[in-house]
Amino acid sequence: MSTITFFGGAREVTGACYRIETPGKNILVDCGLMQARENERDANHAPFGFDPREIDALFVTHAHIDHIGRIPKLAREGFSGTIYSTAATRDLARPLLEDALAVAEHEREEPLYDERDIEKTFTLWQEIDYRAPREEYGVRFQLRDAGHILGSSMVELWVEGKHLLFTGDLGNVPSELVPPPDSVDAADYLIIESTYGSRTHEAxxxxxxxxxxxxxxxxxxxxxxxxxxxxxxxxxxxxxxxxxxxxxxxxxxxxxxxxxxxxxxxxxxxxxxxxxxxxxxxxxxxxxxxxxxxxxxxxxxxxxxxxxxxxxxxxxxxxxxxxxxxxxxxxxxxxxxxxxxx
Ligand SMILES: [Zn+2]
Known part of the structure; x- marks a missing residue:
């Protein structure tokens, strides 16, 4: 049997980090920075709640810091599996993670990671295209365009005959540059964000x-x-x-x-x-x-x-x-x- 556990990004809008345990493998979707909590600094420095060494793969939906901000910390604490995302997400993530480190140093805060952790992170990173299904670890997976920012993806996983869909952040109204999200016909389990669910953006x-x-x-x-x-x-x-x-x-x-x-x-x-x-x-x-x-x-x-x-x-x-x-x-x-x- 497989289990999904929410280590952030549930009951709060930042710090997305979801673990899917399958009989043989452990998979994460996103590993973001918590930004809205009062004690966010402590929360980000706190242990993950799982052993990073036991994670086999990490899927990254998009390069916003609340979805990528703790990835180098994951690498620092022993994660050495594969990171999957679109090439654009990977290329956007690098300057953003470096900037977050520079800001922490500038503010004289204790950083979550250092340059070496960033280096390690990007040696683990593999790009995959939209709508190009693959299979590893007995898990089939595919990325779909989430229409949120450049390179943003929904992550589809087929685990033990069940179809899981992680939308990440979805859409971006009003968006000048990226296309609308891909439509997905069906899923057994849908994990969907609703950050701006109650707000209407200006046209x-x-x-x-x-x-x-x-x-x-x-x-x-x-x-x-x-x-x-x-x-x-x-x-x-x-x-x-x-x-x-x-x-x-x-x-x-x-x-x-x-x-x-x-x-x-x-x-x-x-x-x-x-x-x-x-x-x-x-x-x-x-x-x-x-x-x-x-x-x-x-x-x-x-x-x-x-x-x-x-x-x-x-x-x-x-x-x-x-x-x-x-x-x-x-x-x-x-x-x-x-x-x-x-
Ligand atoms: Zn986002």
């Missing part, structure tokens, strides 16, 4: 109009439009929208800066996997291969370059990491511009 068209108005307004006032954005998906969404608006001359040209080293690395991964975009974007790419590149767009990697942004007269747009957790450049810009009132 994509509305977001686009808000962005257009904000850029027009800043052009008129010769000011600085500061956009705090998550490094994954949001930054690329915004770049694509600005690119499109510029192309159709809906907004005037002005300097645009992506001022987050993490967002820059993530954008490079996005550029590597055009085949994963939705049909509309694929069509667009055919005519305009540079989805995230346009005249007067600058990616500022170094702190010096970042500071230099202040010397550029407005109007201009600065997209920076949102909040302390992503390096905090947005704060340094916010302080400067809010003080000057413009």
């Amino acid at each position: 994509p068209a509305e977001r686009e109009i808000q962005l257009e108005r904000a850029v027009e307004d800043i052009a008129f006032r010769k000011g600085t439009l500061l956009i705090p954005a998550f490094a994954t998906e949001r930054t690329q969404d915004i770049l694509h929208l600005l690119n499109e608006m510029l192309h159709f001359k809906r907004i005037p040209e002005m300097p645009v800066f992506v001022d987050s080293p993490l967002a820059i690395r993530i954008t490079e991964v996005f550029e590597k996997y055009p085949a994963l975009y939705n049909q509309e974007i694929q069509k667009l790419l055919f005519e305009h291969p540079d989805l995230f590149q346009f005249r007067r767009l600058k990616f500022t990697k170094s702190v010096e370059e970042s500071k230099h942004i202040n010397d550029i007269p407005g109007p201009k747009v600065v997209i920076a990491g949102s909040g302390m957790m992503t390096g905090g450049r947005i704060l340094h810009h916010a302080k400067r511009y809010t003080r000057r009132g413009g």
Whole structure:
């Protein structure tokens, strides 16, 4: 008989980590960081509740930190099985795990893992494509597109004649870049997330109009439009929208800066996997291969370059990491511009 145990990601929205025990093998789905608990630091440092050495395989649904954040800790504590995900998830995971370590060191917190654990993690990682069933350990498995972020997957497992479906985070309304989730006809057991189950997101068209108005307004006032954005998906969404608006001359040209080293690395991964975009974007790419590149767009990697942004007269747009957790450049810009009132 097989058993599913929830070691996080149940009765809470972060820290996803599910174990499936089959007669011969132990499988995990996701190994995320707990972020919403009051004592989250202790919770993340606490033992897993199982022996990492006894886990044979780990399936990773997608590269959000609440689904990947404890993987190097798993490797540190003896896990040496195989990690399976799409290639895009693997490539996104690396900069995010390195960034989380850098942030912990910067904040002088005790890190969950070190560089060697990250190295080990990626030697264990194997990529698999969507809709390409495989069988190992007497378990058949397959990934399906979850339509959440680039490379995101649902994990299907067939264990002892039962069909299990782990959706991971599902969909991403409004999504500019990725296709809608694959549909799955049937499953015996469905493990589904419901983080935003009670919330309705604003429509994509509305977001686009808000962005257009904000850029027009800043052009008129010769000011600085500061956009705090998550490094994954949001930054690329915004770049694509600005690119499109510029192309159709809906907004005037002005300097645009992506001022987050993490967002820059993530954008490079996005550029590597055009085949994963939705049909509309694929069509667009055919005519305009540079989805995230346009005249007067600058990616500022170094702190010096970042500071230099202040010397550029407005109007201009600065997209920076949102909040302390992503390096905090947005704060340094916010302080400067809010003080000057413009
Ligand atoms: Zn997610």
